[in-house]
Amino acid sequence: MLGTGIIKGMVETARNFVGSYHDPERLTTVQYPEERLAPKENGRSFPFLVFDGNDQQAGLRCVACQICEKECPPQCIYINKSKDKKPDYVGKLQFYPATFDIDISVCMSCQICVEVCPFEAIKMDQVFELSTSDRFGKLLLHKPQLAKPNEYFHQLHPTDANEVDARLGEEKRKAEAKAAAAAAAAAAKLAAPKPAPDEPTKAT
Amino acid sequence: MQSLDQIFVTGKQWLLAFLPEALQPVGSILLVIAAIFGVFATLFAVTTILERKILGRIQNRFGPNRVGPFGFFQPAADGIKMLTKEDIVPRDADKIIHFLAPLALIIPVALALSVLPYGRNMVPVEFDAGLLFFFAVGASTELSVFMAGWSSRNKYSLVGAMRGIAQMISYEVPLVLSTVTVIMIVGSLSLVKIVEAQSGFLFGFLPSWHVFTPWGFAGFFLFMIAATAESNRSPFDLPEAESEIIAGYLTEYSGFKYALFFMGEYWGMFAISGLSVTLFLGGWNAPFPFLQFIPSYIWFFTKLVLIIFTFIWLRGTVPRLRLDQLMSFAWKFLLPLALTNIVVAAIWFFSRALQFPGALGLRWIFCAAILAVSYVWLGRGVAQAQRAKRVYQYAE
Ligand code: SF4
Numbered sequence: 001m002l003g004t005g006i007i008k009g010m011v012e013t014a015r016n017f018v019g020s021y022h023d024p025e026r027l028t029t030v031q032y033p034e035e036r037l038a039p040k041e042n043g044r045s046f047p048f049l050v051f052d053g054n055d056q057q058a059g060l061r062c063v064a065c066q067i068c069e070k071e072c073p074p075q076c077i078y079i080n081k082s083k084d085k086k087p088d089y090v091g092k093l094q095f096y097p098a099t100f101d102i103d104i105s106v107c108m109s110c111q112i113c114v115e116v117c118p119f120e121a122i123k124m125d126q127v128f129e130l131s132t133s134d135r136f137g138k139l140l141l142h143k144p145q146l147a148k149p150n151e152y153f154h155q156l157h158p159t160d161a162n163e164v165d166a167r168l169g170e171e172k173r174k175a176e177a178k179a180a181a182a183a184a185a186a187a188a189k190l191a192a193p194k195p196a197p198d199e200p201t202k203a204t
Numbered sequence: 205m206q207s208l209d210q211i212f213v214t215g216k217q218w219l220l221a222f223l224p225e226a227l228q229p230v231g232s233i234l235l236v237i238a239a240i241f242g243v244f245a246t247l248f249a250v251t252t253i254l255e256r257k258i259l260g261r262i263q264n265r266f267g268p269n270r271v272g273p274f275g276f277f278q279p280a281a282d283g284i285k286m287l288t289k290e291d292i293v294p295r296d297a298d299k300i301i302h303f304l305a306p307l308a309l310i311i312p313v314a315l316a317l318s319v320l321p322y323g324r325n326m327v328p329v330e331f332d333a334g335l336l337f338f339f340a341v342g343a344s345t346e347l348s349v350f351m352a353g354w355s356s357r358n359k360y361s362l363v364g365a366m367r368g369i370a371q372m373i374s375y376e377v378p379l380v381l382s383t384v385t386v387i388m389i390v391g392s393l394s395l396v397k398i399v400e401a402q403s404g405f406l407f408g409f410l411p412s413w414h415v416f417t418p419w420g421f422a423g424f425f426l427f428m429i430a431a432t433a434e435s436n437r438s439p440f441d442l443p444e445a446e447s448e449i450i451a452g453y454l455t456e457y458s459g460f461k462y463a464l465f466f467m468g469e470y471w472g473m474f475a476i477s478g479l480s481v482t483l484f485l486g487g488w489n490a491p492f493p494f495l496q497f498i499p500s501y502i503w504f505f506t507k508l509v510l511i512i513f514t515f516i517w518l519r520g521t522v523p524r525l526r527l528d529q530l531m532s533f534a535w536k537f538l539l540p541l542a543l544t545n546i547v548v549a550a551i552w553f554f555s556r557a558l559q560f561p562g563a564l565g566l567r568w569i570f571c572a573a574i575l576a577v578s579y580v581w582l583g584r585g586v587a588q589a590q591r592a593k594r595v596y597q598y599a600e
């Protein structure tokens with residue numbers, strides 16, 4: 001009969017109306033500034049630079065190779081390479097960025113810079129409360145604002161960070177082993193006695 | 205109790221006594237205008253926030269809850285926002301008509317509000333033909349819709365206005381026809397007399413409101429459907445269908461003119477709800493004899509708010525109709541049912557002469573049966589028409 005559908009619907013909406021008052025479970029809204037959801041591991045907003053240890057200048061992983069600057073689709077990364085060098089995590093001397101700026105008013109959070117960086121130096125942050133009163137100056141983030149410790153990276157993306165740490169640790173161990181082997185070889189070379197005159201004949 | 209009931213009447217007389225004799229009529233008019241504007245502007249503010257809250261709860265949301273306690277100062281924030289917004293008039297618009305359209309809505313609606321009896325002895329303008337006056341000024345709000353749509357020089361505005369005109373004219377017919385029954389039974393066009401005819405109690409305790417008779421119930425039902433359409437409320441909000449034509453005839457309005465339009469629409473809803481209270485729900489009469497100590501105006505506004513709540517509830521429930529459904533519903537269902545209802549009212553009126561015991565029950569059953577059968581039969585026709593496959597002329 002005409003109208004039964006409307007009555008059914010009215011009953012349903014009335015149930016919602018009353019139910020939402022005595023059963024707060026029905027309300028899905030998270031009232032943001034007071035309540036907030038736990039961040040998701042895969043969430044991402046803008047990039048930041050990772051450093052190891054406590055000193056953000058000494059520990060910065062970025063070697064100013066400028067790959068990310070070239071790859072960034074909207075071209076919002078600005079890097080100036082240093083004149084001198086500093087040791088990286090394996091102890092090898094590398095350049096470092098004298099300045100490293102990201103214009104987050106342009107950045108589109110595509111994560112391409114993260115994908116292309118060969119040094120695990122740039123990662124995606126999750127901060128989103130970035131509104132400021134100055135849309136030019138304050139949205140251009142500089143190196144001191146961008147550099148964040150490895151522990152922070154661990155907090156945001158634990159899986160990713162552990163995997164990166166394992167790989168870097170492995171590389172470092174290999175490099176150290178290699179260095180140790182090289183050192184041992186050099187030492188052995190130094191320590192070894194002059195080859196006896198009959199030895200080459202043995203080889204032949 | 206009597207003094208509390210008449211507090212506004214005596215208060216007005218007390219205030220008027222300060223004026224010289226010659227100025228008293230003018231003072232009386234100004235007081236009434238101020239009262240109507242004050243009361244209904246407040247009711248408008250309260251309704252907007254309640255509407256948003258109730259719709260939110262119906263959709264399991266909180267609704268606005270940021271401004272003031274439970275968000276109840278939201279209307280003030282909205283009002284300030286509206287007033288400080290830029291008033292944009294399209295370059296090609298017909299500026300004079302664009303400016304006049306909101307006024308052409310708000311003035312007739314305020315006039316319509318002025319003939320309703322809000323309480324015992326509380327009718328701003330007592331007309332012998334109050335009902336006729338109400339419909340006369342109410343119909344002229346259609347003009348404002350078309351003025352707004354036409355003068356904006358915007359296709360969405362025009363489409364909205366044309367939908368609005370088609371809908372309002374179609375639903376005006378069942379609206380008026382459903383009130384004809386009341387005029388037939390009461391024998392007067394005066395809204396005060398209509399309310400008085402509904403005072404008194406059947407068997408000493410049942411309210412003798414019109415809605416508690418078969419023809420009155422059907423009339424109320426028809427009237428409310430037509431009133432929903434007249435005040436452009438969902439599910440009949442085609443003229444403003446946001447998802448289809450932006451905001452219909454309001455598309456090119458901004459700032460204060462938009463606020464005025466918005467208020468005009470709500471006032472229209474209050475006016476037509478007030479009329480349905482007056483015609484069918486006993487006006488300012490209390491529902492039971494033992495509740496008569498509560499002042500009459502409180503009863504009127506309680507009923508008004510209940511009807512508004514039903515409007516909001518309906519808006520939260522039903523989706524918008526299609527234009528062809530809208531038209532076939534008006535012409536194929538409401539109109540025949542309204543005509544049937546007039547016949548039923550006539551039967552009810554003339555069968556009053558039957559005086560044997562049980563006559564009332566017999567009249568009741570007979571009238572209700574006619575209405576029920578025609579409801580089911582007409583309803584089936586509408587449902588079948590809607591189930592028929594639609595043929596799209598250009599889309600296939
Ligand atoms: S996330 Fe994308 S847009 Fe942002 S800095 Fe990295 S590469 Fe550029």
Ligand code: SF4
Nearest residue numbers: 062063065066068117
């Ligand atoms: S962040 Fe990575 S890719 Fe970009 S300059 Fe530094 S090391 Fe190179």
